[in-house]
Amino acid sequence: MSDHRLSCPGCSSAIPARAVALELQLECPTCLTRLGVPVVYQANVLVASFVLGLGAAWLLGAAAHFVEATFLLAFVFAVFLGTTVVPLVPPKLQIR
Numbered sequence: 001m002s003d004h005r006l007s008c009p010g011c012s013s014a015i016p017a018r019a020v021a022l023e024l025q026l027e028c029p030t031c032l033t034r035l036g037v038p039v040v041y042q043a044n045v046l047v048a049s050f051v052l053g054l055g056a057a058w059l060l061g062a063a064a065h066f067v068e069a070t071f072l073l074a075f076v077f078a079v080f081l082g083t084t085v086v087p088l089v090p091p092k093l094q095i096r
């Protein structure tokens with residue numbers, strides 16, 4: 001839990017977390033290094049969204065449309081995680 005600020009691995013300049021949440025492949029605005037979010041991090045966000053969606057669908061008792069509800073809610077949670085949690089717990093950016 002040292003530094004939660006996102007920075008470019010190439011030149012150490014700050015990268016806005018919002019940019020990372022919206023586009024998983026981005027470019028450092030300072031040195032133009034192409035950066036990427038680690039696959040493990042993307043997978044964690046995906047799994048978390050899906051589990052939250054599943055849990056929410058179950059809680060809502062959407063038995064008739066369980067699969068649809070799960071995917072819809074998973075998408076809602078993915079947006080939530082991307083805009084709220086990613087800036088709080090940003091990934092370590094990689095050079096592509």
Ligand SMILES: [Zn+2]
Nearest residue numbers: 008011028031
């Ligand atoms: Zn850079």
